[in-house]
Amino acid sequence: MKKIIAGVAGLVMAMGAQAQTGLWDSGKPAQPVTFGVRAGMNVANVGGDEDDAKSKIGFFGGLGVDFNIVNSLSINSGLFFTQKGCKSDDMDMDVEGYEVEANARFTMNFIELPVYLSYRLPLNLKSSVQVFFGPYFDYGVYGKATGDLKFRGEKISQSMDLFDDDYDFKRFHVGLGLGAAYTWSRLSVGLSYQWGLTEVAADAGSYWNNFNISVGYNF
Numbered sequence: 001m002k003k004i005i006a007g008v009a010g011l012v013m014a015m016g017a018q019a020q021t022g023l024w025d026s027g028k029p030a031q032p033v034t035f036g037v038r039a040g041m042n043v044a045n046v047g048g049d050e051d052d053a054k055s056k057i058g059f060f061g062g063l064g065v066d067f068n069i070v071n072s073l074s075i076n077s078g079l080f081f082t083q084k085g086c087k088s089d090d091m092d093m094d095v096e097g098y099e100v101e102a103n104a105r106f107t108m109n110f111i112e113l114p115v116y117l118s119y120r121l122p123l124n125l126k127s128s129v130q131v132f133f134g135p136y137f138d139y140g141v142y143g144k145a146t147g148d149l150k151f152r153g154e155k156i157s158q159s160m161d162l163f164d165d166d167y168d169f170k171r172f173h174v175g176l177g178l179g180a181a182y183t184w185s186r187l188s189v190g191l192s193y194q195w196g197l198t199e200v201a202a203d204a205g206s207y208w209n210n211f212n213i214s215v216g217y218n219f
Contacts, residue, residue, distance in 0.1 A: 029068035040214030044084035058083030140171035168202035
């Protein structure tokens with residue numbers, strides 16, 4: 001009986017060790033909640049009807065938090081400031097027989113709350129790879145459009161607040177994000193892509209899409 005018990009105990013321990021080095025680890029995390037800082041670069045554009053718009057580079061940064069369910073599964077969230085935009089260069093128009101050259105820049109700044117489900121695969125004792133997917137929620141805090149017009153030899157510059165009540169640009173946006181991150185010790189680097197599900201403006205037929213590169217440090 002002692003040999004049987006010892007054999008079963010050894011088998012359970014061996015299975016547990018195998019699970020720790022396999023594709024799924026359901027063990028209890030050493031830290032139920034992990035905090036960190038994230039910063040990086042956005043390359044944003046609008047998808048949909050605005051096919052002529054070009055990508056515009058912005059930045060983001062903020063505090064990230066991981067709610068670790070088990071060692072291989074967590075919910076990634078946090079609160080971030082993120083900048084998205086687009087631009088249109090060298091637009092030629094005809095106004096009353098005169099040629100008009102125009103350039104436009106659109107920039108929107110948001111507070112963003114992601115809620116991503118994340119799978120973690122450990123590579124060794126210090127490093128791991130994460131793959132995450134889920135919704136994000138943006139609230140616009142400031143939006144600005146600037147434009148330059150060259151008309152009859154004169155250059156005219158104008159700007160406007162996109163979230164002014166006179167315009168139909170939306171502050172609240174929802175979308176989906178997909179990405180991956182590599183973590184070594186407390187440092188991380190990640191790539192992600194976001195698909196907007198909310199129109200940039202009412203009846204605009206365009207949505208924010210955003211490619212992101214980030215670096216981070218976990219406390």
